[in-house]
Amino acid sequence: MKHPHLIASVSSKIHECTHCTYKTTLKGSLDYHMLKHSKTNNRLSVCVHCDATFKNGKRSLDDHIMRKHPEYSASVSSKIYDCTRCTFKTVKKALLAHHMLKHPETADSYKFSKCIHCSAKFKQKICLDDHILRKHPEYSASVSSKTHECTRCSYKTVLKAQLARHMLKHPETADGYKFSTCIYCNAKYKQKICLDDHILRKHPEHIVSTSSKILECAYCPFKTVMKTHLARHMLRHPEAADSYKLSTCVHCNATFKTKRSLDEHMLKKHPYFAISISSKIYECMHCAYKTTKRGSFTSHILKHF
Numbered sequence: 001m002k003h004p005h006l007i008a009s010v011s012s013k014i015h016e017c018t019h020c021t022y023k024t025t026l027k028g029s030l031d032y033h034m035l036k037h038s039k040t041n042n043r044l045s046v047c048v049h050c051d052a053t054f055k056n057g058k059r060s061l062d063d064h065i066m067r068k069h070p071e072y073s074a075s076v077s078s079k080i081y082d083c084t085r086c087t088f089k090t091v092k093k094a095l096l097a098h099h100m101l102k103h104p105e106t107a108d109s110y111k112f113s114k115c116i117h118c119s120a121k122f123k124q125k126i127c128l129d130d131h132i133l134r135k136h137p138e139y140s141a142s143v144s145s146k147t148h149e150c151t152r153c154s155y156k157t158v159l160k161a162q163l164a165r166h167m168l169k170h171p172e173t174a175d176g177y178k179f180s181t182c183i184y185c186n187a188k189y190k191q192k193i194c195l196d197d198h199i200l201r202k203h204p205e206h207i208v209s210t211s212s213k214i215l216e217c218a219y220c221p222f223k224t225v226m227k228t229h230l231a232r233h234m235l236r237h238p239e240a241a242d243s244y245k246l247s248t249c250v251h252c253n254a255t256f257k258t259k260r261s262l263d264e265h266m267l268k269k270h271p272y273f274a275i276s277i278s279s280k281i282y283e284c285m286h287c288a289y290k291t292t293k294r295g296s297f298t299s300h301i302l303k304h305f
Contacts, residue, residue, distance in 0.1 A: 117136045232255065
């Protein structure tokens with residue numbers, strides 16, 4: 001709290017920490033704070049067989065028991081996925097899929113494309129083709145996906161977005177790849193509206209050069225060309241906040257234009273409350289990455305190859 005000396009004027013219910021002087025009117029914030037007192041926090045799942053604790057719910061604890069204390073697997077309440085080829089067990093479906101790739105006789109049924117030149121496996125054929133172009137260029141003739149070639153060097157890719165990103169390395173071709181360049185600095189943007197927003201924020205003296213519609217705050221000098229930015233800004237003005245239908249995180253003060261953005265925030269900032277998320281969650285089977293955005297998930301997967 002920023003002004004504790006004025007606490008008597010607060011009408012909302014005040015939630016107090018029983019272990020320190022922390023106070024808040026947000027129950028979610030208190031729950032989050034209590035995680036700092038791990039020895040007394042009842043939201044952490046604690047393993048009764050060792051000192052391990054887990055913030056991500058009962059399933060993470062169950063997975064720990066399956067791996068570290070298999071003799072107590074009968075105590076696990078989560079659904080268990082068994083490998084049909086060995087004794088491997090897990091409560092996470094994605095981990096089973098990843099494990100099954102170790103068995104040649106079952107790998108094919110898990111819809112992964114395998115590189116015949118090395119041991120790499122890919123969820124999508126286009127990712128396999130991109131791998132071959134980068135790691136085994138001598139076999140590029142075997143690639144069936146459309147190949148995009150750089151006109152300035154030997155770079156090749158099957159991913160159009162990757163070619164656009166690569167072309168920015170060549171000053172003579174960068175401008176032709178639909179990136180708007182700020183004439184006042186070296187910043188580049190994929191969309192003209194993003195460039196205009198940049199000029200408004202970083203070079204306000206050149207506002208006359210922007211072509212996008214400018215949205216102005218009715219309560220202060222704030223200006224933007226992004227409707228969502230104006231909506232987020234208006235929340236700072238109590239007299240206008242109620243009319244901007246944003247989803248608010250119950251665990252902090254963050255606000256979002258869409259429910260999916262709120263859910264993404266929950267995954268990143270409050271993972272121990274992930275069970276309350278209604279959006280579909282995409283989980284990486286190679287690491288702990290999770291997201292509600294399919295595009296972000298696809299981009300992340302490429303980092304593993």
